[in-house]
Every structure is written in C-alpha cells, then in structure tokens.
Amino acid sequence: MAGAEGDDSLYPIAVLIDELRNEDVQLRLNSIKKLSTIALALGVERTRTELLPFLTDTIYDEDEVLLALAEQLGSFTVLVGGPEFVHCLLPPLESLATVEETVVRDKAVESLRKISQEHSPVDLEVHFVPLVKRLASGDWFTSRTSACGLFGVCYPRVSSTVKAEIRQHFRTLCSDDTPMVRRAASSKLGEFAKVLELDYVKSDIIPLFTALASDEQDSVRLLAVEAGVSIAALLPQEDLEDLVMPTLRQAAEDKSWRVRYMVADKFSELQKAVGPEITKNDLVPAFQNLLKDCEAEVRTAAANKVKVFCESLPEDSRETIIMTHILPCVKELVSDTNQHVKSALASVIMGLSTILGKDNTVEHLLPLFLVQLKDEYPEVRLNIISNLDCVNEVIGIRQLSQSLLPAIVELAEDAKWRVRLAIIEYMPLLAGQLGVEFFDEKLNSLCMAWLIDHVYAIREAATCNLMKLVEKFGAEWAQNTIVPKVLGMANDSNYLHRMTTLFCINALSEVCGQEITTKHMLPVVLKMSTDQVANVRFNVARCLQKIGPVLDSSALQAEVKPVLEKLATDQDMDVKYFALEAISVLALA
C-alpha cells in the first residue's frame, strides 16, 4: 500500500475541514462532492480517525449537502482501507438514515445496502445488524422507515438466531402505528419474502401480508398488492389458493380505486405468478370487473393490459376466453366516455389480431378499429395508426385503407402541432405498408404541405420524413415526385420556405446520389448564394459543406469553390463564418 498515507504538510486536515464548513452552501456542496479527493489526500488512516468522525458530528446541514454525502459514502470502502474497515462508514450513514428528508434517507439506505455486501459475515453481525436493530427501534418514524430497506440485505448472510431476531423486528414494523413505517414495510415485504426460507414465508410473511393488505389506509394496502405478486411467485401452486388468493381477490374489489388501480397495473405480473388454472378461474372475472370499473383511472390501467393478458392466457382456452369474456368488455371500452381509457385501449387493441387470427379479426376486431379510427380524440386515432403493423401481418392493411385515409388526413391537419408531428413520424411506416401507388395518389400532397407548416419542428420532421420515403421508394421515384417540388420552393417569396429547400437538400443528397445532386440540386443551391437574406446565404454555405462529399471533385472545384469564396467575403459575419468553415472542411483552400 505505497502512498496510502497522505502528505500532512500539503493538505492539513484543518484546511480541508474548513472547506467542508464554508459558509457558502454551494462551496460546501462542491467540497462534499469531492469528498473522495479529500479522503485521498488524507490517506486511509486519517480518513478513518479524523474525517469520518468529523462528518458524523456535523450531520446538521442543508439536505442537498447531506444527499451528496450519503451518495459519496456508498463508494468509500477503498478510501477507508478496504472491506476490513468498511464498518467505519456506518456511523455517518446511520445518522443520515434518520434525517427527515426522504431523498437523503433513501440515498443513505442505498449506500448502506451497497456497503453491506462488502462486510464479512462476522462484521455484518457485529457492526451492521446492530445498526439495523437500532434504526428499527428508533423513536422517530424516519429511522424505522429506513430500517425496512435493510433487513433483506443482511438476512441471507447471518446465523439462524440473528435471522429470528430480524424476522421479529420486521414483524414489529409491519404493525407500526405510523402509516409511513407501515408503507415502507409494505413496500419491502416482497423483497424480504424472497430471501426468507419457504417455511417462514408461509408462517411469517403470509400473516403480515394479510394484515397489510387490509390496513385501514389505502396507501398501505396498495403497496401490499405488489408484495402479493412477489409472494405468489415464491409459493408452490397448491398453497396459492389458501394463502394468497383470498387477499388478492379482496384487493381487486377494494373500495379504494387506488388499490384496484394497483391490481390492474400489476395484472400481468400477477397472472404470471399464479399460473394458468387460477388465471382461468379467478383472474378472468377479476379482469372483466376492472375493465368495467367505475373509475376511469382503473379502466385505463386495465385497458393497457388487455393484449398482454390475452397473450398469456393458457393456449387451450385462450380463444374461448377472449371471445366470450374479454371481447364484450373491450367492445364497451371502445365507446368509453373517458379519452384516456380509449387511448390506452387503442394502443394495444391491434395486438389482439395476431392472437385471434384472420377470421375473428375481420369479423370482430375490424369494426372496433374503424370506430376508434373515427374517435373524436386525436390521440386515440394516432394510437391505432401507430400500431397498424400488427394488423398488416394478419389481414393486410387494404381492409382498412378506406377508413384510414380520412383519419390520416385529419390528423395531418390537426391544430395541435404535436399531433401533426406524431403522424409524420408514422408516414414512412404507412408508406411501406400502403405501397407507392396509394401513397402517390393520396398522401404525397400531405407530405409536401408539411414542408410549409408554420411550426419549425413540423418542417424539420417533414424534411426527415422525405429522406426516409426516398430510402423506401428509391432515387428514381424521388426525382419524379418530390425533387421538383422541393426545388420549386427555392423561388418562394418567404425566406423560411427557401431555407426549407436547403434543409431538404441536406437530407436528400445522400439518398438521391451523385447524379441527381449534381444535376438538379446543386444549381439551385448555387443560385441561392445571392439571396438577399443572410440566413439563406449562410445556409447555402452549410448546405454546400453537407452535400460536398456527394459531389465529384470537378464540380467541387469548378462550381462550389468560387461560390464559397465569394460568400467568404460576404459582409454578414455568420455567412463568412460558415463559408470559411465549409472551405476548410471540404479542403478547398
């Protein structure tokens, strides 16, 4: 360990500590963030004997400083001399784990969890577990809350007597009288169950789970739902019915919508954990109820799960269950009163077609797609359009194209630019599925209209869209359909439109290739170098720099170089700057 000791003369601890005490919070914060540097300067010995005690004593500070400290200490093991000394880090972290501010506490717990792994089993019992016990029996709720997150990391590595104590402490916290602690215990219950021996899961965890799941506060109950999923995954199939299902069934019908929402949100995990039989008997009716729930929030969460739920149904009865139980609910949701519900459904409903196959899709799903394509909310329509690929695989998109077109046109002209942006992003995909003829006939004009949109983000996206279309349909198509229109805009009276021409050329030159670029695009760009608007001129310079690599050297020397040289003497400084940049990048000097 050469050089493990710091140099006293250079870095007296007083100076360093002075820095950590500075009146200015920002400077204090900076110093704390460089705590590892300070420790390095002090060496491991003095870090242990002087720096850490100082940090432990001055724990009263701004939360932001404490947060940085809590984070730093998690990776301090090397700086105190390696795993055999790691327990020196416990006192400051213990204090940090008791402060009020949640972020600080959580970070301290995270660091404690991290360094727990660096403790030897003996150190864990001698130093770490006592700390956990102290926290677990602290006066103020904050320390007890923090303790909840630490049981799971030490349990697997301690002796059976200590294990019994840890279980006892956890039990106590689960019935703590502040809801904050019960919430923390409830949220760690699943994690703790995973490290327990199966017998103890049954004898200890199940009663705790049942109690937390029927807590008087819904914020505690809803956290127990997630724990229930983890516990269900740990138990053998034959125990599920007796031990967890009654509680889970009750959660799915809880009087608080937050709890029901949680069940809906965790439904796929739940389905996986309980297996096919219970799914068929219990989860299907529960899911139906959630889809019909009186709160839109719950229906939204459930609607999001429709596809995954159906996909994971046991194969032998999948189709029957969907057709008789799920589809009727889905049909109702299509005309739900709440837009979020419909939008959630629209984002997954297309996925059902692969599960149900061609005939069912045409007969049962297609009408629903069509209804959603005409929905009053753009988001719903957009979600349908963005998932067209699933249907395309099963029945082909032609079935839909009649309804698709008006929907696309309407979205393309939506007053909200974000909606327009979203539909542009699907254009290349749609073009691929609908084919070039249909595209030319119906959608091409839309794509060109976006180029002169009022919003820059739309014009930019439209430019990028053109490039992707050319990648799909080829250079020849580009030359015949879009290049003339793009170049035509170079004579527009609006300079923003003239610039759009340049942006399009930037995007298109590479995919269109040398011939089109040299023959058709370059002359237009060169001509624009005399534009009266400086912004257009410097964009000419940038454009030339961009398309330069596509051109051959004779065109560069004969045509590009003189123009750039002229621009380099422009009276506008930006034009000059970009012209010079282009000259140097293209090596024309």
Added chain:
Amino acid sequence: MSSAATTAPSVDKVDGFSRKSVRKARQKRAQSSSQFRSQDKPIELVQLPLLKDVSAQEQPELFLKKLQQCCTLFDFMETLSDLKMKEYKRSTLNELVDYVTLSRGYLTEQTYPEVVKMVSCNIFRTLPPSDSNEFDPEEDEPMLEASWPHLQLVYEFFIRFLESQEFQPSVAKKYIDQKFVLQLLELFDSEDPRERDCLKTVLHRIYGKFLGLRAFIRKQINNIFLCFVFETEHFNGVAELLEILGSIINGFALPLKAEHKQFLVKVLLPLHTVRSLSLFHAQLAYCIVQFLEKDPTLTEPVIRGLLKFWPKTCSQKEVMFLGELEEILDVIEPTQFVKIQELLFKQISRCVSSPHFQVAERALYYWNNEYIMSLIEENSSVILPIMFASLYRISKEHWNPAISALIYNVLKAFMEMNSALFDELAANYKSDRQRERKKDKEREDLWRKLEELELRRGVQNNRNDIEGE
C-alpha cells in the same frame, strides 16, 4: 360579441390549420363522485309523514326511521335518475336539520348510533381521482362533489347534532371513535372547498368535545402532514387543518409538552419546503407565531429551521419567508434576537442583494418596521458589518431604481446609527474585497493540487494493475 368569434381568427394566425380540435377545447368535468354505483334499478323509498304531523310520542321512532332512509345513496353522476327520490331525501334531510335544531328531548341513547351510521354512510367514501395528475390548486378549477345537494345537508345536520345542547360526548364517544376520526381526516383531501369548510367545523367540534380523542387527532394530523411533506406533496386540506391547529396551539398549557415542541420543529417547519406553500402559508405562519408567543425560547430553533429551508430558486416563496420572518420579528424578545441575529442577517443581506426586486424590496421593508429598527439599532455593531458589503455593492449596481432608493435610505439610517463604524467599513471595503478574492484564489489552488494528486494516484493505480497482471 361572442367569445367564439373573437378567438377563432387568432388561432388561424398562429396555426395554418384551424378546422377542428379548437372547438373541442377542454370540456372540464367539473363534478365527480366515487360512490360505488351498486344499484341498477330505480330506488324506491316509502314516503313517511312529516315529523311535525305526528304526536310527540311517535316522533323519536319516526326520527330513527328517517335517519335509516337517509342512509340510501344516490348516484349524482346520473343527473336524470331517481329525481323524485333524490328530492325526497333532500327534503327529509332538511327536516332532520330543523328537527335537531329546534326539538328538545329527541336525543335518546339509541339515536346516537343511528345518527353516526347515517353520517358515516353518506360522508365516508373514497375520494375520486383528481382530474389531472398534476392538479394545481392555484391554476385548476377544483372538482366539485356531485352529490353535494345531499352531502351539504348531512354535514349541516351533523354539525347541528354536535352543537346541540342535549349532545352528550360521554354517550357519543362509543360511536365517534378513533376509526371515525381517521376517516373524517382522510376526507380533508377533498377537492371541494365547500366540503373542507364543513369538515373544519366538524373536526373543531369533535376536538372540543371529546377530550379522549385530542391526542389521537393531533397525531393523525401529524401523520398527514409528514406524508404530505415527505411522500406525496399532495393533500388538499392542509390550510384547513392548520387553521384548526392554530386555535389548538392557542390553547396549549404552559410549559409546552415535548410532543408539541417536536410537532413544531419536525412537522410545521418542514411544511415550509412544500412546493404549494402559498396555499397555506398564512395559516402556517399563524401557527408558528402562536408557538413563539407561548414560548419565546423556541425562537432560535424556529429561525434556524426557516434558514435551513430558505428557498434557493423560488422568489415567490422567498417573499413569503420574508413576510413570515417579519411576523416573527414583530413578537421576538430582544434576548432571543441577540442569539440568532448573525445567522439571520447573513440571510437578509443575501435577500437585499437579490436580483429579483420583489425579494430585495420585501427585505428592505424591514427598515420601515419600528420595532425591527430598534432591534437593529441596539445591535448595530454586529449587524452593520454583516449587511454593509451587500448594501454598498448593490447601492451602485442594482438594476431597479426603486431598490437603489430604498438601499440609500437604509445606508443613511446605518450611518446615523453608528457613523464611526460606518466610516470604518466604507474605508475597508476595498481591502476586504481584495482579501476575499485572495481567499478564493487560494481555494482554487488547493483544489487544483488535490486534483493533481488524484490524477497521479489514478496513473499509479493503473500502472499497478498492469504490473499485477
């Protein structure tokens, strides 16, 4: 001139496409309710005779029957269903309100459980989800409770019942218990301000009449606040609960119990950190000042707390903090003032030099407060050196002329207070600045050396790694 006509063209201007979506602006769901809609078929209640139409002997029984009828809940989201029966329940509730207000001898023991049951049935319910996840009480319209036509009367009935002269807490405590209070407190999260107002009165009465529940109520309010501050930042009834607490604190006996001091330091002070402080700041500041008037020795921890939580980026909150601080200074004892003056004026000196003129202005207004001025004057030898540098610098360079004028007045006041010290500070101003700059440079040097050291170590370690392979 219709508003539609005036808005349409402006949309046109901003955006090329104007056809639809605009008219669909947001149709706000102004009402909501999360009562379970269990009933599919219409509800039929048997019309009972009016209480005043039956003999005094029959009244108690009829009263009970009516209470039972009023346990029936109606779905107000369905505006057209059960209209007749809704009206019947409304008039019955009205009648019950009058009955408990005017009648004598109606409160027999068996009425207590029935009253509490009827109230519980009606008011205890899961609150509906907020319309938007980011409900901002300052910006958004609150969602009103759809069943208010009934709910309001139930609350009114319950308040009259609690306030009735015949009301006996010793009997009622069997039914109005901890569980009841807990559910009542949860309702304070209601978005409907009318409901929270009723709840405030109800809780106040219960706190006043049920001594056995007081500690429990305080503890649960604690929990609600802690959860609000450290977990959710969402609870609609904070202002109302603080208002109740304001009068509770007023009634605390001296010396204050440790529990109450802990509440002040660990719950009330952290409430200052919440984003939506403006919604309950007045009530919060009132509670804090109540505490200080009870026990002046709490001044130091309170001011230290405020300084710890002093807003760094939110100027509006900073102005509120300055306002609260002035309220505290108004009642501060000179002996307490001396204990915290240094810390306090370091912060104030930062505030007067804030580039946000409202913050600077609010802090400079302290000098218009006679009591604060007298405290400053007594301690000018400590305060002036802390304030001087900021004032002197800002007097020359603040962008806002109004601030410059205020600063000038403050400097003048200081000069009159202690001209010798003032002259000395002015003379030393330049050399002090130079000393500060030198210190900054030393700090930079120190850190540079430390970083070099780290780099060197890094290189060394890498070399060791390679040699080790």
